Amino acid sequence: MKIKFWGVRGSIATPGPNTVKYGGNTTCIEIRTNDNDLIILDAGTGIHALAQNLLKEMPVQAHIFITHTHWDHIQGLPFFIPIFIPNNQIKIYGGVDPVTNETINRALSVQLQYSFFPIREAQLNARIEYATVKPGVPVNVGSATITPIVLSHPVLNFGYRIDCDGQSAFFTGDYEPQQNIYDPEDDEFTEFQAFVDAKWNEVILAMKDVDALIVDSSYTSEEYASKQGWGHGTYDSGIKLATAANAKKLFFTHHEPTRTDESLDAIYQDLLKNNPAVNCELLLAQEGVEILL
Known part of the structure; x- marks a missing residue:
C-alpha cells in the first residue's frame, strides 16, 4: 500500500512562503494498492x-x-480534472446527513450551481457514480476493503480503515474524541x-494494529482548552489513540491554518522530546510525501 499526502491543512488553504515545507492545501490523501487501485480520501x-498528476x-x-x-x-471536487474527461470513471462515497437527509451527491452538485461555478453538472464528461456508506459496512475496491466508522464532529463524519495487501491504514477525518459533558x-x-x-472502545477496535494512523491534530493541549467542542483533536489525543490502538506509524494532520512551517517544526521537536516512550513512529503529515507501507 502506498499513501501520498496532497493536502494536510485544516479549515482553509494557506499558500505562501510560511507553509512551503508542510503545504497549504486542505485535506486530500491518495492511497494505491499493489494492483494500482486508486482510493482518494x-x-x-x-x-x-x-x-x-493523474493526467498522464x-x-x-x-x-x-x-x-x-x-x-x-x-x-x-469541481477542480478534479478527470471529471471533465470522457472514459474516466469516478465514484464518490459518503454518508446520508441525518439532519438534512441529503446524500453525498450534494457535495458536488451544490458546488456546480450557476451562482458558484461556471460549469454545470450536466456538462461533466466522466462517468460519475455516488455510493452511500454505512457505519461498519465494508466497501471493496479491488483488493482493498474500506470500513467506515462514525467519529465525533459537528457534522456527520466518517473515519475510514483501509485494509489491503497485508497492510492497513486509518484516517479519522476531523475528529474530537468525545468528552463527558456532565460534572461528576x-x-x-x-x-x-x-x-x-x-465509543472509545469502538474507535480503538476500528484502528487496532494499523500500520499507519492519520489523525486530526489541529491543536496543542493548551489551545484545546478554549476550543473544546469545535470538533478537532490534539497532538496528545492522537498519541493516546495510537498507543491504545497499537499503531505502527502516527501521522498528525489537519494542521491549523495559522501554523507556519517553523511552528510545526517546533511542535514536532517537542513531541519527540516529551514522548520518548511512545512505541509508534511520530510524523507530521507533509504535502507531497509518499509513504510505502
Whole structure:
C-alpha cells in the first residue's frame, strides 16, 4: 500500500512562503494498492494537484471517500480534472446527513450551481457514480476493503480503515474524541461516561494494529482548552489513540491554518522530546510525501 499526502491543512488553504515545507492545501490523501487501485480520501484543495498528476494515466478509475462535507474537505471536487474527461470513471462515497437527509451527491452538485461555478453538472464528461456508506459496512475496491466508522464532529463524519495487501491504514477525518459533558456530581455523569467509554472502545477496535494512523491534530493541549467542542483533536489525543490502538506509524494532520512551517517544526521537536516512550513512529503529515507501507 502506498499513501501520498496532497493536502494536510485544516479549515482553509494557506499558500505562501510560511507553509512551503508542510503545504497549504486542505485535506486530500491518495492511497494505491499493489494492483494500482486508486482510493482518494477527501477532496480538499489538494485534490487539484493530484488531478494534474493523474493526467498522464488516463483513463482513470477513482474512488473518492468523503469523511464529511465541510468545505475544506470537498471544495476541490469541481477542480478534479478527470471529471471533465470522457472514459474516466469516478465514484464518490459518503454518508446520508441525518439532519438534512441529503446524500453525498450534494457535495458536488451544490458546488456546480450557476451562482458558484461556471460549469454545470450536466456538462461533466466522466462517468460519475455516488455510493452511500454505512457505519461498519465494508466497501471493496479491488483488493482493498474500506470500513467506515462514525467519529465525533459537528457534522456527520466518517473515519475510514483501509485494509489491503497485508497492510492497513486509518484516517479519522476531523475528529474530537468525545468528552463527558456532565460534572461528576451530576446525576447524568455515570450514564454518559459509559457511553463515552463504549465509543472509545469502538474507535480503538476500528484502528487496532494499523500500520499507519492519520489523525486530526489541529491543536496543542493548551489551545484545546478554549476550543473544546469545535470538533478537532490534539497532538496528545492522537498519541493516546495510537498507543491504545497499537499503531505502527502516527501521522498528525489537519494542521491549523495559522501554523507556519517553523511552528510545526517546533511542535514536532517537542513531541519527540516529551514522548520518548511512545512505541509508534511520530510524523507530521507533509504535502507531497509518499509513504510505502
